[in-house]
Amino acid sequence: MPANRTFQVKALSRVEGEGALYVKLDGDRVEHVELNIYEPPRFFESFLRGREIREVPDITARICGICPVAYQMTSCYALENALGVRVTPEIHALRRLLYCGEWIESHSLHIHLLHAPDFLGFESGISMASEHGEAVERGLRLKKIGNQLLSLLGGRAIHPINVTVGGFYRAPNPRDLKGLLPDLEWGLEASVEVLRMVSQFEFPAFEMPYDHVCLRHLQEYPMNHGRVVSSSGLDIPAAEYEQHFQELHCRQSTALHSVKVPEETSYLVGPLSRINHCFEQLSPTARREAEACGISFPSNNNFHSIVARAIEVIDAFEEAIDLVRQYNGKLVESRIDWEPRAGEGFHVTEAPRGLIFHRYRIGDDGLIAEAKIVPPTSQNQGQIEDDLRAFVPTVLSCDDADATRRCEHMIRNYDPCISCATHFLKVEFDRGERP
Amino acid sequence: MSEKPKLAVFKFASCDGCQLSLLDCEDELLAVADAVEIAYFLEARTDQIAGPYDIGLIEGSVTTAHDAERIREIRQQCKFLVTIGACATSGGIQALKNWQDADEFVRSVYATPEYISTLSTSTAIADHVPVDFELRGCPINRHQLLELISSLLRGRRPTTPSYSVCIECKRRMTVCIAVARGVACLGPVTQAGCDALCPAFDRECFGCFGPKETPNVISLTNHYQQQGVDGDHLTRLTRSFNANAPEFKEASDLLSGEPPLADNGDH
Secondary structure, X not given: OOXXXXXXXXXXXXXXXXXXXXXXXXXXXXXXXEEEEOOOOOOHHHHOOOOEHHHHHHHHHOOOOOOHHHHHHHHHHHHHHHHOOOOOHHHHHHHHHHHHHHHHHHHHHHHHHHHHHHHHOOXXXXXXXXXXXXXXXXXXXXXXXXXXXXXXXXXXXXXXXXXXXXXXXXXOOHHHHHHOXXXXXXXXXXXXXXXXXXXXXXXXXXXXXXXXXXXXXXXXXXXXXXXXXXXOOOXXXXXXXXXXXXXXXXXXXXXXXXXXXXXXEOOEOOHHHHHHHHHHHOOHHHHHHHHHOOOOOOOOOHHHHHHHHHHHHHHHHHHHHHHHHXXXXXXXXXXXXXXXXXXXXXXXXXXXXXXXXXXXXXXXXXXXXXXXXXXXXXXXHHHHHHHHHHHHHHHOOOOHHHHHHHHHXXXXXXXXXXXXXXXXXXXXXXXXXXX | OOOOOEEEEEEOEOOXXXXXXXXXXXXXXXXXXXXXXXXXXOOOEOOOOOOOEEEEEEEOEEOOHHHHHHHHHHHHHEEEEEEEOHHHHHOOHHHHHHHOOHHHHHHHHOOOHHHOOOOOOOEOHHHOOOOOEEEOEOOEOHHHHHHHHHHHHOOOOOOOOOOEHHHHHHHHOOOOHHHHHOOOXXXXXXXXXXXXXXXXXXXXXXXXXXXXXXXXXXXXXXXXXXXXXXXXXHHHHHOOXXXXXXXXXXXXXXXXXXXXXXXXXXX
């Protein structure tokens, strides 16, 4: 093995969006790790300025085709806070049901098509289907049910059109929603099988002293509401988010990269952090199966994130069943009326990939004067690099191709969404001269 | 056919939603993978097979000098090049920067603007290379994507409608929100393909599928103005996900009285 090595992945695969990894080694020492986010920037925060309040959830959805609901929910609640609008419990419930659809769809995609192939030794979900056909087909059907839920509530799965500030343009037809119950019940049982499958995978023994950050709510597993908590002892309302977390801009990235202040340290957001902080709030089946799955939580091994996602899929199905059963379609109004007015509003929700923060200022003209959006992947970027610095020394005995593959696997623990973080991946390994 | 046709999926500036539409064909995905070789698709697989490719699906718009070069190379690799979605077909929502000072945009988002390299415009793929077919939508309709793949496999041209969203509304028997409620709706000038989704949900069409064949956008916006709709609202309505599509651009520029600052790549 040469004294100086480089590993590089010029285009990371099975992630959403475009990035690269570059690792430079001097002997056994990791000299430099760089997560290069070369996805071209799209400047959403700039072109939101001057737009109408009602346009915002339609526009922010376009930040990400995989998790548009996360953007829509966070936008709506933040703007409602600015406008002093309080939505009804029925609208909250439908929004939670919509978010369940996105968690099911996004997690099922990641578990089966993007991440499980790493554990089972395949280069894609499609090639994995040749030997694990039933598992892949089950995963696709789970994903489809999530998408059907999104379509019923949002009009379509990608970039839903039925979400608005104040509620929904049209309340869903109870008969249509209840028609989905048999599929949701199948999904609950099938997702338990998925958890049993993924918890049997072999996990690299790789632990980090993560500062887990997520929302926590005493009555429910966090999606749209809660306080921001961290392993380091933070417990704050959404409005104080910016006092504790700040974005930095690094040379190698079109993503901004968040740190916890004042110490400027990395932190982890996403399913593992949520399970660690909110185990008590899981739905009964999710909690029972999580206790029986053989992985103990809290966990500081982010390879367990695939298990955390599977637990969350169970939770989302079980909650969706309850919400659909409770829905009787007798919404007094599908949306609350409001008038534009100047003001500022913040909100934090839990996207499938983790915490997401939005802040908007509405001007005297009733148009958006300022927008700030902090997606989950830019918050995780610093932590991904910290993980790599600690992980690379554990793969030094592997040849370059194998070491690179293992690093990509580790990055996929984060389900990075580079399209989101661009405002946001390449893997490159340098064991000597940079090419 | 002894060897399966090769399909490649390439991404430019975009949200990933249109390529996700292929993975969203849950019932058909494994059948598609059986009929064509999904040779290059970074989001879905690690092994990427070198070109040339029979079908190239392009998502996203051109916003960097590097991407302007990359699309030329990809064009040479692809026998049949298809743009998928509003970004690739017209420049997407990020084409809003064509009307603003790009440097100012960078400064307002990034603390260290010198780290960012970006063109002043977001332009359609067809502004850079010849395109053989376009799938409209923000996002595309996955049934149209399947129609595209299956028709190309059979050696015929795909059929997608060129008429307006209005036709789909009539077919669904949705009451016209423009006529009945006086809401400014882009349905009459927008290409069908979404099954007139928004009016069926009690809201205006905002033009995800871009201008239909021979639309008269200015006549429509004039009509709405006469009905008392605010001109600035109409500028924003025509200047969103397909802002840079020529017919929408012409209307929004007339309404606002300000053409884009930068060269829009309209050559």
